[in-house]
Amino acid sequence: MEDEALIREILSGSKSAMELLVKKYYNIVFSYIYRYSGNYHLSYDLTQETFIKMIKAIRTFKISDGKFKSYILKIAVNTCKDYYKSNYYKNVGKNFEEFDDEKISGENVSDFFEYKEDRQKVKKAILNLPDFQREAILLKFYYDMKISEIADITNANESTVKSRIYQGLEKVRKEIEGGEKLDKRRKEI
Amino acid sequence: MIKEEKKFDIEEMDLPEGMTTDYLSDLFSKYTVNMPDECEIERVINSLSEYIPQKTKWYEKLYKNFKYFIERWNISLYSISHAYWIFTLCLYIFGFYIVYSNGVNPYITIMLISPLPFVLGILEVIKGREEGVLELEMSCRISNREMVFSKLTLAGIYNIILNTLLSIMLININENVDILKVTMVCLTPFTFVSAVSLYICSKTRGYYSCMACIFIWIAISFSISMSPKYINRFFSIDFFQYLLILISGVLLLIFNTKKFLKTNVLEKEVN
Numbered sequence: 001m002e003d004e005a006l007i008r009e010i011l012s013g014s015k016s017a018m019e020l021l022v023k024k025y026y027n028i029v030f031s032y033i034y035r036y037s038g039n040y041h042l043s044y045d046l047t048q049e050t051f052i053k054m055i056k057a058i059r060t061f062k063i064s065d066g067k068f069k070s071y072i073l074k075i076a077v078n079t080c081k082d083y084y085k086s087n088y089y090k091n092v093g094k095n096f097e098e099f100d101d102e103k104i105s106g107e108n109v110s111d112f113f114e115y116k117e118d119r120q121k122v123k124k125a126i127l128n129l130p131d132f133q134r135e136a137i138l139l140k141f142y143y144d145m146k147i148s149e150i151a152d153i154t155n156a157n158e159s160t161v162k163s164r165i166y167q168g169l170e171k172v173r174k175e176i177e178g179g180e181k182l183d184k185r186r187k188e189i
Numbered sequence: 190m191i192k193e194e195k196k197f198d199i200e201e202m203d204l205p206e207g208m209t210t211d212y213l214s215d216l217f218s219k220y221t222v223n224m225p226d227e228c229e230i231e232r233v234i235n236s237l238s239e240y241i242p243q244k245t246k247w248y249e250k251l252y253k254n255f256k257y258f259i260e261r262w263n264i265s266l267y268s269i270s271h272a273y274w275i276f277t278l279c280l281y282i283f284g285f286y287i288v289y290s291n292g293v294n295p296y297i298t299i300m301l302i303s304p305l306p307f308v309l310g311i312l313e314v315i316k317g318r319e320e321g322v323l324e325l326e327m328s329c330r331i332s333n334r335e336m337v338f339s340k341l342t343l344a345g346i347y348n349i350i351l352n353t354l355l356s357i358m359l360i361n362i363n364e365n366v367d368i369l370k371v372t373m374v375c376l377t378p379f380t381f382v383s384a385v386s387l388y389i390c391s392k393t394r395g396y397y398s399c400m401a402c403i404f405i406w407i408a409i410s411f412s413i414s415m416s417p418k419y420i421n422r423f424f425s426i427d428f429f430q431y432l433l434i435l436i437s438g439v440l441l442l443i444f445n446t447k448k449f450l451k452t453n454v455l456e457k458e459v460n
Contacts, residue, residue, distance in 0.1 A: 011243050019234050026230050031222045044225065048233045055240040106318075141217045147202060162202050169213075170205050173434040176216070 010058055014080075022051055028069065028143070029076045035138050036080050037125045042152070045085060050076045061096040071144065074153040077135055125175035133168030136161050219260070234421075237450035261339040269313050269340060277306040282352050285358055294414070295359045295366050296374045297425060301410040303352050303375040310344020311383075311390050312399045342444060348379065373431040380438030382406050387445035416438065 008012045009017030023105075029050050034043040053075050053155060061071055083089055135154055151158045203212075245253070289292045314337055352375045360366045365452045413419045426434075427429040 011242055014239055015238060018237055018241055022234050022237065023230060027231065030225060034222045035220060036457055040223070044229060044297055048236060051233050053235050090371050094452060106304045119221060122216060126220060141213060161456065164203060166203060169208060172216070173208065175207065 007058060007061060007068070010055070016035050018055065025069070029072060031142065032073060032076050032138060033080060035126065035142060036134060038123055044078075044081075046079050047063045050079045053079065061073075067149070068155060069143070070145070070149050073139065073145075077139075077153055081131065120175050122172075125172040128175060129168050129171055130157070133164045133171070136164040137172070140165055143168075218343070222237050223391075229273060240329045258342075261336075262343050265336060265339040268317065268336070269310075269343070270316075272372050273309060273313055277309060277347070277351065279306060281355050281430065285355060288359060289362055294420075296371065297420070299352070299355055299359065299371060299375045299399075300378050301407065301414070302355070303348070304386075304406060306348040306351055306357065307344050307379065308384045308386045308399065308406070309401050310341060310348070310384055313344070314340050315390060315399055345383075352376070354434070369428065375385045375427070375434065376429060377438060378406075378410075380435065380442045384438060384441035384445045386440070388448065391448045 003021070006017045006021045006024075010021065026047065030043055030047045032039065033046045033050070037046070050072070054072055055160055057075075062066070126137065130138065132154065136150055138154060139150045140147075145153070147158050147161050150156075150161045154161065156164070280302055284298045288295045288298050317336075319339070354374060356368070356371045357369060360368055382402070386399065389398050389402055392398075413423065
């Protein structure tokens with residue numbers, strides 16, 4: 001069923017339509033929040049918060065404009081921003097930054113470690129980016145959004161989004177290449 | 190572990206030198222995410238059930254809104270000081286008394302008194318805000334915005350009730366008092382003075398600026414009442430002109446109420 005039809009059903013009180021919509025977009029929202037925060041436990045909570053905000057504000061979604069994906073991602077982006085700006089994060093959340101507990105089933109042990117190392121490098125590079133560059137890069141390279149859509153979601157103009165992506169990519173490369181050089185040196189020693 | 194194949198369109202943007210689509214696709218696909226199991230999705234779905242919009246009939250909606258306002262007014266009612274209610278009531282009794290016993294012009298009396306309860310109501314809101322009572326009062330039961338808004342509406346409704354009662358009493362004691370004229374004479378200053386006071390108070394956000402509004406209004410109305418030329422001009426305006434002034438006054442009042450709520454609620458929330 002199309003998103004528009006599902007939303008119409010939800011507006012008339014259908015729980016099953018809501019279930020379908022959540023199941024359709026859960027992974028998109030969760031993966032965005034996880035890639036933005038790098039924290040699984042936090043991602044569960046913020047994903048739930050995003051969906052609660054969505055259902056509370058569903059009447060404001062203009063069905064004629066379409067693009068529910070952009071709408072829900074915009075809520076996810078703002079939910080993340082609000083969390084990192086909140087006093088809760090500054091006072092409590094900061095102390096609970098978790099270690100990565102990614103469960104990986106590798107073909108063999110060396111594959112597993114190589115994969116894990118590569119993943120950590122990319123994750124670290126993305127998490128080290130400033131918020132505005134991180135969100136632009138995530139939306140572009142994981143959700144294939146158009147520059148105009150990213151501009152709308154992040155409340156910036158298109159040229160700003162382009163420059164954020166460009167500068168963010170430069171930083172990601174520096175971080176990864178820097179890490180690789182360090183690894184080489186370690187191996188040589 | 191199978192990596193996700195990333196596909197994206199980079200035609201519309203420049204990439205740093207040496208970065209190709211394949212390079213980026215390979216790079217970003219390494220940052221994989223373990224998706225939660227069905228139980229977690231079910232948990233979210235269950236938590237959303239209570240927020241699904243319900244189709245309600247218009248009278249149910251009306252009843253819901255009415256109940257909502259009554260609840261908020263009930264809370265605000267106790268946070269407005271007794272002195273406010275007593276003082277404004279005495280003001281109207283005094284107004285009635287001077288018309289009844291001293292034969293003062295009823296139109297001038299009602300014109301002078303009509304905006305005062307609302308302006309004093311603004312004073313109550315500011316007083317609560319400056320004394321920091323607002324945060325205490327709103328503790329979880331009512332939001333800051335709701336508190337300011339319900340206090341203002343309460344003062345407005347109380348003001349209209351007092352104006353109506355005084356008008357009825359003035360009509361009863363004096364046969365020459367025109368019902369339409371008395372309504373216009375009390376509503377026009379009420380809307381305009383309230384709107385101007387809200388504007389000034391949202392700009393200066395001070396207790397004294399609100400007091401100043403009251404004194405300025407009293408000074409203006411006294412000076413008008415002393416000059417027969419202005420009185421005649423004011424009371425000879427025809428009905429449609431009054432109506433036009435009244436409509437613009439109402440619009441101005443709505444606009445400034447929004448402005449007042451913005452400065453007194455949003456700034457407070459940020460701080």
